[in-house]
Amino acid sequence: MTKLSTHRYLNTDSTEYSVIFTANxxxxxxxxxxxxxxxxxxxxxxxxxxxxxxxxxxxxxxxxADNIKPTPRVRGVTADEIEQYLSTNMQNPPxxxxxxxxxxxxxxxxxxxxxxxAQCNHSGTRFPLSYTSHLHSLAASQNPSPNxxxxxxxxxxxxxxTPPNLSLxxxxxxxxxxxxxxGFPTGLGALIVRNSSIxxxxxxxxxxxxxxxxxxxxxxxxxxxEGVAERFEDGTVGFxxxxxxxxxxxxxxxxxxxxxxxxxHTMFLTEYLYGGMKEMRFLEGGSICKVYSGPxxxxxxxxxxxxxxxxxGQGPIVNFNILRPGGGVVKPSEIMRLAAVNGIxxxxxxxxxxxxxxxALGLSSGQVKExxxxxxxxxxxxxxxxxxxxLASLRVSFGASSTFGDALAFLQFLRTFFVDPxxxxxxxxxxxxxxxxxxxxxxxxxxxxxxxxxxxGGYSVTEWPIGPTGLVLDRR
Numbered sequence: 001m002t003k004l005s006t007h008r009y010l011n012t013d014s015t016e017y018s019v020i021f022t023a024n025x026x027x028x029x030x031x032x033x034x035x036x037x038x039x040x041x042x043x044x045x046x047x048x049x050x051x052x053x054x055x056x057x058x059x060x061x062x063x064x065a066d067n068i069k070p071t072p073r074v075r076g077v078t079a080d081e082i083e084q085y086l087s088t089n090m091q092n093p094p095x096x097x098x099x100x101x102x103x104x105x106x107x108x109x110x111x112x113x114x115x116x117x118a119q120c121n122h123s124g125t126r127f128p129l130s131y132t133s134h135l136h137s138l139a140a141s142q143n144p145s146p147n148x149x150x151x152x153x154x155x156x157x158x159x160x161x162t163p164p165n166l167s168l169x170x171x172x173x174x175x176x177x178x179x180x181x182x183g184f185p186t187g188l189g190a191l192i193v194r195n196s197s198i199x200x201x202x203x204x205x206x207x208x209x210x211x212x213x214x215x216x217x218x219x220x221x222x223x224x225x226e227g228v229a230e231r232f233e234d235g236t237v238g239f240x241x242x243x244x245x246x247x248x249x250x251x252x253x254x255x256x257x258x259x260x261x262x263x264x265h266t267m268f269l270t271e272y273l274y275g276g277m278k279e280m281r282f283l284e285g286g287s288i289c290k291v292y293s294g295p296x297x298x299x300x301x302x303x304x305x306x307x308x309x310x311x312x313g314q315g316p317i318v319n320f321n322i323l324r325p326g327g328g329v330v331k332p333s334e335i336m337r338l339a340a341v342n343g344i345x346x347x348x349x350x351x352x353x354x355x356x357x358x359x360a361l362g363l364s365s366g367q368v369k370e371x372x373x374x375x376x377x378x379x380x381x382x383x384x385x386x387x388x389x390x391l392a393s394l395r396v397s398f399g400a401s402s403t404f405g406d407a408l409a410f411l412q413f414l415r416t417f418f419v420d421p422x423x424x425x426x427x428x429x430x431x432x433x434x435x436x437x438x439x440x441x442x443x444x445x446x447x448x449x450x451x452x453x454x455x456x457g458g459y460s461v462t463e464w465p466i467g468p469t470g471l472v473l474d475r476r
Contacts, residue, residue: 038066156177252400
């Protein structure tokens with residue numbers, strides 16, 4: 001029943017696509033990478049710059065198969081480059097050359113794999129889903145045919161508010177995270193495989209649990225199960241988590257009004273927050289926020305040399321940094337901690353998306369390596385601004401359960417601590433003009449305000465333990 005609901009959510013059925021449950025979206029992507037026989041398949045692996053690190057990990061399988069580092073079969077491309085490639089090759093069949101993703105033209109089972117996100121989890125940019133149909137038709141339109149393209153579409157961010165329509169766009173492999181869809185369960189994702197592309201996944205070596213139909217203990221012989229899911233779902237599937245999915249689909253349809261309402265609701269919240277952040281100014285007049293995302297709900301088109309229109313969008317994500325009045329960037333990790341004590345959950349870092357992060361912050365790969373090797377900066381640490389160069393950013397994401405109050409609270413948070421931080425100073429009673437008593441009294445603390453970030457506003461606390469050296473954990 002749950003797989004039926006998943007098919008219905010994707011506007012497809014089991015005759016076209018099979019649902020394979022995985023531990024998460026990363027496990028689904030890994031399953032594709034490890035199940036392709038990269039030694040037998042001499043095709044290429046391309047990925048968009050804005051891919052998640054889980055996609056980048058696939059390149060190690062090809063590198064291991066070729067025993068070359070770096071292997072020429074792996075290439076990261078920008079959206080401009082993939083569109084230029086499609087524009088050029090749809091008009092003229094490409095000739096074989098070292099940078100071509102299909103140097104050999106034959107009828108062997110070789111194929112190329114292109115992986116990209118439907119929505120960038122870093123910035124919220126939505127890439128054209130029509131890449132799928134154009135790449136599929138590219139091979140079919142050429143004679144002799146090059147290696148066909150197979151598409152791995154990471155929909156884990158996109159699908160949280162917009163169901164992918166597999167009757168309109170037909171990727172060979174699609175990745176979902178149910179945790180991102182419903183917030184529960186946390187350990188369940190899915191790989192949706194186009195049935196015609198199942199033979200591409202014949203290179204998997206491991207079998208275990210229920211994935212084997214028959215096996216000999218003393219001979220190297222085993223027989224896989226016939227069903228697609230049964231062959232790839234190692235061990236016991238988290239059936240309790242799977243049962244929860246049905247309630248998730250029911251909740252979104254019956255309580256929240258369906259996916260179209262979720263989409264319009266989250267876009268409204270994003271538009272409101274985006275507009276408020278762009279308009280926010282310091283008292284001196286400069287912008288408070290450096291926003292890396294596009295306007296909420298924006299739909300923009302780019303026309304290629306061949307007249308093909310590529311349609312982009314913007315999902316419910318705002319990626320940004322907070323600027324200092326005199327220049328520079330406030331450390332994202334400090335903003336995240338300040339938001340946390342004010343009841344706001346922010347994410348800080350590169351969000352496992354190095355390509356989008358480097359593009360937004362203007363970082364070269366050489367700089368990334370230098371900051372790691374020389375300064376010791378790695379993912380998850382708080383060395384996120386070095387020599388005034390930001391190495392991370394902040395992200396606000398909206399989902400089905402987000403409210404207008406959430407967006408309003410965050411804008412108020414920015415006003416309190418950055419627009420006019422002096423508003424948060426406690427008001428003090430005026431000093432008396434004359435003293436009428438010479439009695440010495442003990443000092444009394446009437447209020448305590450914490451300033452966690454230099455030059456930014458503070459917040460008041462009602463109590464704090466006092467130890468032998470002062471306030472407990474102060475300045476630690």
